[in-house]
Amino acid sequence: MILLCFMFSWVQGQNCGGLVQGPNGTIESPGFPHGYPNYANCTWIIITGERNRIQLSFHTFALEEDFDILSIYDGQPQQGNLKVRIPE
Template sequence: MGTVLSPDYPEGYSNNMNCVWLILSEPGSRIHLAFNDFDLEAPYDFLTVKDGELLDATVLGRFSGAESPSHLDSNTNILRLEFQADHSMAGRGFNITYSTFGHNECPDPGIPINAKRFGDNFQLGSSISVICEDGFIKTQGAQTITCELDNGKVMWSGPIP
C-alpha cells in the first residue's frame, strides 16, 4: 500500500511539469488506485494512467479537471502514471492511494463512512455486504456485492457501496 502525491500537494503544483511514477507489485498481482483528491487545470494539465511500464502501454485513463474516477484497477502488476502540466495556471494537484491484490481476488472495497461492512474475504466467489448506521441511507452501489469473473476479468458484481 502507498500514496502518490503531485509535487507540492496540496499547495498546488508548478508549471511545466512532466512527472512519471511507476508502481510495481509482485508478479501475478494487480494494482488498485483510489483517487482521494483530484484538481488539475482542465484540459491543459492531465494525468495519464497506463497498464504496464512501457511508454506505449495500454492507457487505462486520462484525467483532467476536478472530475476523477473513484477507483481504477490494473490488469498487470505494473502501473505507469504520467503527469503533465503546461506553462500557465495550476490546480491543487492529486492524492492517490494504491494497494495490491491477487489475480483471483477483487480489490479491497473499503468501508464507507457511517456504515458497517460484513465480510473480509475478497477472493473469487466471496461476497461482502454493507449496512448503513442508523440515520444514514445508502447513496450508491448495491448492498451486497460478489467477487466474480466477468469477461475474463475478476471484479465486483456492482458498484462499491
C-alpha cells in the same frame, strides 16, 4: 512482476515522480497540498508481484482545465498500453 506507469503530464517542464513498490504507497503532486509548479511532467512507476493487483484510490484530485492530463498505462507508456486518459 506487474508494471503500471502512472503519469501526470502538465505540458512540459520540471520532471517529478518516482517509484512505488510494495503492498501500498502514496503518490502526491509536487508541493501537495498546495499548488504544483507550472509545466511539471510527473511519472510514477508502480511495481508489484506477478499475481497482485494494483488499485488506485484518489482522495484529492483536481486537474487544471485545458492544461493537465492524467494517463494510466499498464506497462510501458505506449499507446497500446494506455488504460485511462483524463481528459479524453
